Amino acid sequence: MTVVRDEVSPRAPTEAPRRGASTQARSGAAAAQLGLAALTGLIAYLVVAPLVSLQAAAFDDRAEGYRQGFSVRGIDQIIVNTIGLAVGSVVISLVLGTLLAWAASRLPRGLQFLKIFPMLPLILPAVAGVVGWALLASPRPGYLNGLLRNLPFWSHLVEGPFDVYSIRWIVFITGLSLSAFVYVFVSSGLANIGEDLHEAARVGGSGASRVFFTVTLPLLRPSLIYATGVVLLLSLGQFTAPLLLGANGGVKVLTTQMYMQVAQTPVQYGAAAALGSPLLIAGVLVVLTQKRLLGGESRFITHTGKGFRSESRPSVLAVLVILGYALVSSILPILALAYVSLSPYWTGKLSFEHLSTANFEMLFSRPEATDAIVNSVTYSLAAMAITLPLGFVLACVLVRGERHRVIRVVLDFLVSMPLGIPAVIFGAGFLITYTSGPLVLYGTPWVVVIAYVTLMIPFATRMQLSTLLALGRTYIEASRVSGAGVIRTYGTIVLPLMRSSLAGSAALLFVLLTHEFTASLLVRSPTTRVMGTLLFDYWHNGSYPMVASVALVMTAVTACGVGIAVLLGGSESLSKM
Amino acid sequence: MSHVSVSGLTRTFDGNPPTTAVAELDLEVEDGEFLVLLGPSGCGKTTTLRCLAGLETPTAGTIRLGESVVFDHAGRLNLPPNKRFIGMVFQSYALWPHMTVRKNIAYPLKARRMKAALAAGEVDRTAALVDCQDLLERYPAQLSGGQQQRVALARGLVAQPDLVLFDEPLSNLDARLRDQVRAELHELHQRKPFTAVFVTHDQSEALALGTRMAIMRAGRIEQLGTPREVFVDPATDYVAAFIGMSNRIEIRYANGRWSAGPTPVVGASLNPDPQGQTIVRVRPDDARLSRPGDSLAAKEAGIAAIVADVEFGGKHLDVALEVPEQKRLLVRVDIRRSDDFVRALSRGDEVVFAFDVDAARFFAAADGQRLTAVRSAVAPVEVSA
Numbered sequence: 036m037t038v039v040r041d042e043v044s045p046r047a048p049t050e051a052p053r054r055g056a057s058t059q060a061r062s063g064a065a066a067a068q069l070g071l072a073a074l075t076g077l078i079a080y081l082v083v084a085p086l087v088s089l090q091a092a093a094f095d096d097r098a099e100g101y102r103q104g105f106s107v108r109g110i111d112q113i114i115v116n117t118i119g120l121a122v123g124s125v126v127i128s129l130v131l132g133t134l135l136a137w138a139a140s141r142l143p144r145g146l147q148f149l150k151i152f153p154m155l156p157l158i159l160p161a162v163a164g165v166v167g168w169a170l171l172a173s174p175r176p177g178y179l180n181g182l183l184r185n186l187p188f189w190s191h192l193v194e195g196p197f198d199v200y201s202i203r204w205i206v207f208i209t210g211l212s213l214s215a216f217v218y219v220f221v222s223s224g225l226a227n228i229g230e231d232l233h234e235a236a237r238v239g240g241s242g243a244s245r246v247f248f249t250v251t252l253p254l255l256r257p258s259l260i261y262a263t264g265v266v267l268l269l270s271l272g273q274f275t276a277p278l279l280l281g282a283n284g285g286v287k288v289l290t291t292q293m294y295m296q297v298a299q300t301p302v303q304y305g306a307a308a309a310l311g312s313p314l315l316i317a318g319v320l321v322v323l324t325q326k327r328l329l330g331g332e333s334r335f336i337t338h339t340g341k342g343f344r345s346e347s348r349p350s351v352l353a354v355l356v357i358l359g360y361a362l363v364s365s366i367l368p369i370l371a372l373a374y375v376s377l378s379p380y381w382t383g384k385l386s387f388e389h390l391s392t393a394n395f396e397m398l399f400s401r402p403e404a405t406d407a408i409v410n411s412v413t414y415s416l417a418a419m420a421i422t423l424p425l426g427f428v429l430a431c432v433l434v435r436g437e438r439h440r441v442i443r444v445v446l447d448f449l450v451s452m453p454l455g456i457p458a459v460i461f462g463a464g465f466l467i468t469y470t471s472g473p474l475v476l477y478g479t480p481w482v483v484v485i486a487y488v489t490l491m492i493p494f495a496t497r498m499q500l501s502t503l504l505a506l507g508r509t510y511i512e513a514s515r516v517s518g519a520g521v522i523r524t525y526g527t528i529v530l531p532l533m534r535s536s537l538a539g540s541a542a543l544l545f546v547l548l549t550h551e552f553t554a555s556l557l558v559r560s561p562t563t564r565v566m567g568t569l570l571f572d573y574w575h576n577g578s579y580p581m582v583a584s585v586a587l588v589m590t591a592v593t594a595c596g597v598g599i600a601v602l603l604g605g606s607e608s609l610s611k612m
Numbered sequence: 613m614s615h616v617s618v619s620g621l622t623r624t625f626d627g628n629p630p631t632t633a634v635a636e637l638d639l640e641v642e643d644g645e646f647l648v649l650l651g652p653s654g655c656g657k658t659t660t661l662r663c664l665a666g667l668e669t670p671t672a673g674t675i676r677l678g679e680s681v682v683f684d685h686a687g688r689l690n691l692p693p694n695k696r697f698i699g700m701v702f703q704s705y706a707l708w709p710h711m712t713v714r715k716n717i718a719y720p721l722k723a724r725r726m727k728a729a730l731a732a733g734e735v736d737r738t739a740a741l742v743d744c745q746d747l748l749e750r751y752p753a754q755l756s757g758g759q760q761q762r763v764a765l766a767r768g769l770v771a772q773p774d775l776v777l778f779d780e781p782l783s784n785l786d787a788r789l790r791d792q793v794r795a796e797l798h799e800l801h802q803r804k805p806f807t808a809v810f811v812t813h814d815q816s817e818a819l820a821l822g823t824r825m826a827i828m829r830a831g832r833i834e835q836l837g838t839p840r841e842v843f844v845d846p847a848t849d850y851v852a853a854f855i856g857m858s859n860r861i862e863i864r865y866a867n868g869r870w871s872a873g874p875t876p877v878v879g880a881s882l883n884p885d886p887q888g889q890t891i892v893r894v895r896p897d898d899a900r901l902s903r904p905g906d907s908l909a910a911k912e913a914g915i916a917a918i919v920a921d922v923e924f925g926g927k928h929l930d931v932a933l934e935v936p937e938q939k940r941l942l943v944r945v946d947i948r949r950s951d952d953f954v955r956a957l958s959r960g961d962e963v964v965f966a967f968d969v970d971a972a973r974f975f976a977a978a979d980g981q982r983l984t985a986v987r988s989a990v991a992p993v994e995v996s997a
Contacts (some may be wrong), residue, residue: 517699
């Protein structure tokens with residue numbers, strides 16, 4: 036066998052090329068360092084600039100913002116409401132989410148597809164869910180109330196028995212939708228516990244409940260801690276339900292109060308910023324605590340599915356739990372939306388005579404509506420096109436950047452910030468940052484796109500991080516020792532292997548973006564309307580059939596995105612959120 | 613001049629407490645040599661290999677590959693893996709699932725822009741070398757474990773690199789396949805010697821494949837030599853334990869006689885070198901069981917013991933023995949050479965653990981170093997694998 040080798044041999048035959056290689060390697064490292072610094076700077080600007088501008092506004096004029104913000108009438112009640120909403124919905128979602136996760140693990144073989152059902156609230160736009168429930172449980176014209184008043188027990192009532200505009204219902208609806216998050220985290224936690232561990236405990240002499248409390252629950256602890264943190268932050272920053280429902284009953288929380296400060300004239304940036312500060316601090320604390328409690332990458336341990344998995348005993352109760360949850364959280368609100376969108380008025384009485392598609396025809400003939408839909412889709416696509424590669428690079432640095440430890444820790448924290456800090460705060464921050472220098476973007480589509488990019492950074496990074504971790508490092512190492520450089524390795528090995536999951540992530544980002552309501556509402560201008568803000572305007576004007584129509588269109592756009600995600604990334608892709 | 617030269621290689625990992633995986637390691641590998649790094653998990657052998665590959669950055673030292681320096685801590689030089697001319701075979705094979713076998717094997721040539729080798733049919737030739745010429749259009753998922761391992765081998769060899777690295781490549785195969793691939797690998801290296809560093813924790817792999825072998829312990833090389841040298845003359849107690857001298861008896865010289873705890877050592881003299889505690893190492897198949905009271909052979913020593921267990925192994929019997937204050941001793945008796953006494957043994961029987969003093973090796977209990985005073989004058993013991 037003869038040695039065939041090109042003239043350009045990788046061997047360095049003399050002293051001179053060796054020194055060349057040395058400087059080359061050094062300049063390569065310097066370039067990498069520079070690139071990383073630039074990336075960190077970019078992310079820091081996107082994430083930190085809005086927060087800094089907010090605090091600057093709050094502390095301006097000797098902390099006038101804080102004085103104003105916390106001397107608002109009824110501030111005590113607002114804080115009590117905020118905490119009550121958070122605690123109540125966290126409790127509801129933890130119990131319900133864990134119950135759902137248990138139920139999903141006990142589904143009969145033929146009904147495995149029901150596992151997707153508890154994730155419906157993640158797919159259903161939050162505004163659509165809230166509006167749907169308003170249509171169902173509004174004291175006077177709510178359909179559910181109407182039906183219940185036909186029963187003898189409540190027949191004497193003129194309105195009620197439910198009042199969707201009360202704090203109790205806001206807590207219930209929030210908890211209901213947050214259960215989906217707990218479900219996702221606890222389910223993956225459950226899947227990581229091998230069935231053999233349960234079997235070992237059973238064989239060791241424990242009954243079913245003892246196994247649950249001595250084996251399952253302790254092993255679920257990381258998932259539960261993580262879920263609690265996420266749900267706590269989401270419920271503290273909850274905006275949609277309090278804004279749409281709370282206004283009627285005078286229920287105020289910190290986020291809605293912040294919005295009022297920004298929406299009124301003259302705009303009170305300082306007060307708004309001050310009101311957001313407790314949420315900001317809570318967000319940073321929870322993110323830091325989670326990182327401490329859970330350590331680096333333990334959150335992302337992927338289940339390799341090895342070993343024997345026996346079938347758990349299927350349970351009818353499990354099917355009922357999941358169907359009941361799907362019905363209450365998603366199907367009933369959608370039905371209410373569909374009915375109202377086809378009716379001329381929202382009356383609370385069910386009759387099928389006057390149903391028509393007139394509302395949709397009107398919607399699509401209004402330029403503001405078609406503009407909003409087109410805007411939503413284009414802004415989302417643009418933000419997705421920016422976030423996906425950005426998230427990929429961030430994920431690569433977080434997984435592989437062993438040599439740049441400081442940058443890695445900083446990036447890891449920056450990336451999780453938009454997840455921990457309520458979108459209202461970011462929305463207000465974007466508004467201040469981009470209405471004044473150096474980058475005045477207010478009124479242009481770019482402010483919306485930048486806001487979307489910033490909010491989506493954690494999602495885009497996390498999704499690709501889990502894929503990269505599952506991919507492992509040997510494929511990459513095998514390529515490097517075969518003589519391929521970093522770029523060639525990522526181009527020929529990593530990207531092709533991640534293709535399907537990248538496509539799935541892209542579609543999921545699109546879904547999350549078309550949902551976006553909070554930040555869109557805060558940074559909106561007359562020229563940058565999206566579906567969420569359009570819906571809010573109609574809601575404000577009381578044109579409920581139009582509200583229902585917009586909500587349904589939003590749901591349809593989202594459903595398309597989900598369909599594409601599942602088609603491209605497989606049915607598992609939803610659980611990556 | 614050697615082909616691969618490592619000096620002062622150190623790799624420490626931060627942590628609490630910080631750990632040193634490789635400590636000031638010096639190593640020379642000759643051109644065409646097959647060097648095996650042998651040791652238990654955590655001894656630093658894989659870290660050493662990854663430092664050679666450039667997948668791990670050493671904390672100190674220099675590495676020279678062929679004619680070029682690839683790592684020099686003092687000179688702040690660290691060539692990335694793709695700038696070192698190496699091939700590597702991974703424990704998990706790491707065949708890229710989205711590429712056919714042909715593309716997998718051709719990858720190193722393409723990545724290094726070796727167009728002449730590609731044009732000359734080097735891919736087909738290397739595939740034929742490992743008997744994979746019929747699998748070229750398949751995908752890795754369609755191959756068996758043994759086939760995947762052969763393809764990974766072809767990928768590591770195809771560019772004829774300066775150095776081929778093996779990271780426990782056989783440990784994912786089942787026992788029979790492992791022997792087969794091992795034999796194939798050995799034959800391949802005999803036919804066309806390439807320079808290789810092979811990491812394993814399996815002593816039989818190391819003995820069979822290595823031109824030389826290095827036994828590693830806590831980031832250092834404990835002994836470096838040909839498999840025959842290491843097998844016959846382990847330098848330390850640790851090496852002896854690792855290459856199969858599993859029987860360890862601690863003896864002490866007092867009042868003119870050797871004893872193991874309270875049990876006296878009878879029979880042939882142990883060439884007394886009375887320096888406190890001494891460790892005797894004997895292979896299970898170099899020891900013999902004798903009736904209490906029977907006389908031992910001229911060069912045999914013996915210790916009274918109680919049978920703890922007898923295990924049937926087909927061609928042999930494994931007899932576990934208890935001696936007070938000692939670890940379990942094991943004697944492997946060839947069934948064909950066993951007599952009625954051995955065949956009738958059961959738990960609780962009294963026997964004598966007898967061994968040829970020339971087959972035994974002696975080490976200082978204090979530091980585990982070989983006590984050479986006990987070297988026998990006769991030729992080295994017959995090597996039985």
